[in-house]
Amino acid sequence: MLEDDEAEDGSINFGESFMDPYSMSIERRPMNEDPERGRRYVYELIHGHEKQCYDIIRMYPPVYIKLCEKLKEDHHLMETDEVSIQESVAIFLTICAQNGTQRYVGKIFGHSQETIGRKFHEVLNALEHMAVELLRPGPEELNQPHPKLQSDRRYWPYFRGFIGAIDGTHVPVTVAGKNSEKYWNRKSGTSMNILAICNMDMLFTYAYIGIPGSAHDAKVLMLAMEGNHQFPTPPMGKYYLGDSGYALRPGFLTPYRGERYHPSEYNRARPPSSHKEMFNKRHSSLRSVIERTFGVWKAKWRVLREKPRYAIHVQRKVIAATMALHNFIRLSNLRDVDFDSDRIASNIAEEDSDSDEELEQNNTPMQYMEGIRDEISASLWSSR
Template sequence: MFLVICGHNMTQHSVGLLFGRAQETVGRKFQQCLKACKKLSGKLLRKQSPEQLRQVPRGLRDNRQYWPYFNGFIGAMDGTHCTVMVTGGEAARFYNRHSQTSINVLAICNYDMLFTYIFVGCPGSVHDARVLSYAMERDSTFPTPPPSKYYLVDSGYANTRGYLAPFRGHRYHLPHFQVGSPPRDEEELFNRWHSSLRSVIERTFGVWKKKWRILSEFPRYDLDTQNDIIIATAGLHNFIRLSQIPDFDFDDALHVDAIPREQFNNNGEGGENEEVNYLQEQEETTDGAYMQAIRDGIKQQIWDNFH
């Protein structure tokens, strides 16, 4: 009953009719399973140790499309939105750019489409870069990249130490190159390969939300319950992947370069002037200059070998 509710976003009344159980029973068992799956997710969400973060991801070294250019890659990071039911005065903070109430979820995944970190709770109106700063400040378990390693991020984040962002003002997303002309300069060629490797987080989000429709369809649960559902389903996502259970959603995602960004995903392009200024301030620091040098070096390597 729990899996049907999460997978199909069915009402508890409909599930009670389907399984021949009272709605009170369905509600009680749903909460029990949710509590158990949330606890299980603490083990399944595989937060990587500093030693593991220093290792080259399995499979990356064998992929000549990305190796050795992105040899500091340890995962991809992005934000996505999950619907939530919020009423009263609190609702205004949760309205996103699509005029729907949502939670902004920060996630990190590895090369194998496994979630390695989830930060939940920020209202949908909060910009991706701000969510990251909150996660780093409020969560002592946040997996900060070790020296010389980095997460791939999109233009919604600053290009600063530990976070490799694309060049702004140039084409970036894969559809831009699939339906348009090939990369025209060094920056666009870098963006093309960066987008291709970083698409693992988009494909991971795509599989997760396709399988668990409760995350993105009409919200039926309050904020605290939906927060728990996000954690629980992320753990179940990893369970399926780690168990090597035959799965059509994962199979489809592995045979495409990228899944189109879902409806609620804030891709960080454009945005309010306040957020743009915030990113620029971060990039003008010493850490920003360090990451700029890393990015320029990768850009030149790719250009020399593929141009």
């Protein structure tokens, strides 16, 4: 006996045995079939194991809750019936911490890509507003020596004019079309050269963001100082420590050229052999705070180490936002293992710095800063 669809010759009539796929009606289904998924996910982050929360959004629950409150009260972040402020902030932090796509994050939180994108930009705008408040020196920071400086016999009273360390670092960016040419750096990648100043608490006190990676550190500093960017110019007698990529000039104390500089070049068998080397070693040790600060900042936010998936103007905002988050976490006075750990012995700033041979600067004698440098080096050498 033949099956219903089988002919006498053994052939099968597919046209009769299968429905036409184009004739089927397609039932529209919402992207989010579980409207409470995001709220439950955030609840688990806050009330679950703290390490899980830290690994996903790069901060512990108390800091995260404190951040949500600040963005709501001080920076006008609003919630909706569908998405709470805590959920919006968690969406943003997850994207930056994991460099995840909005589609993937939407699956985690149970929202459409459109909703994820909208909440990402709302939090980004609030954090950019917060960056204006946090990325600047304190009221007396340009005039008063830092307590940590005064308590460290390696540097005090020799570097009594020190008010911060300055350097540039490259952050990978995605740039399309002809505009990508100017963002190509010496390492054959597209990046932005970020100028930053930090204090001894590893807090960013200034950031100049957006200059293409082809620009030299000294060029970026010149643009920052000449433009209307509220550059915190050191008062008389004060200075930032910078590496040999910057010129020795009033307000900027740089090392002696042609001498050993980085601490790795010194050991018990080869200690400093002159006052210049002694100065360079202490200068490098004190200035390394900017390298450690860059290291913590980049290690925390994966979006800074991998090319993000946004337009260049959005990438600028992301850099400012993550710097603001860096300062907020540090100022929260709550535990954070990234700041407490010595495992991030960063060479980022050192790797990003341009070589002396590439430096183009004004060689006009700067007797004032030369005198300060010589005085410090002589005092260090005599007290060794």
